[in-house]
Amino acid sequence: MKIEIDHWNGTVIKPQSGNETIFSFFTEDDSYFPTEQQVMLNFQVHNLDETIKHLEHIGIPLAKKKEISEFGKFVWIEDPEGRLIELWEK
Numbered sequence: 001m002k003i004e005i006d007h008w009n010g011t012v013i014k015p016q017s018g019n020e021t022i023f024s025f026f027t028e029d030d031s032y033f034p035t036e037q038q039v040m041l042n043f044q045v046h047n048l049d050e051t052i053k054h055l056e057h058i059g060i061p062l063a064k065k066k067e068i069s070e071f072g073k074f075v076w077i078e079d080p081e082g083r084l085i086e087l088w089e090k
Contacts, residue, residue, distance in 0.1 A: 033076075033084055041085050048073045048089035 010024035045051045064076035073089040
């Protein structure tokens with residue numbers, strides 16, 4: 001499988017219109033997420049604020065406060081084993 005890596009160290013795969021899978025690669029010394037965690041799943045959501053309200057309602061705390069950047073809005077939650085999962089509104 002040939003994967004072309006873009007300037008932002010990742011690639012977008014669009015199996016069908018409106019759906020996409022994004023792979024991003026980080027160096028070992030990147031500080032974006034903890035080095036003891038080799039992989040972080042990132043799920044795109046339509047409305048991050050509504051997602052946060054739902055998570056609060058069902059008792060799932062945020063592991064990181066909401067951040068807003070030129071790439072979108074982001075929060076982290078933890079899975080039952082403590083691995084970080086990123087939620088992203090484009």
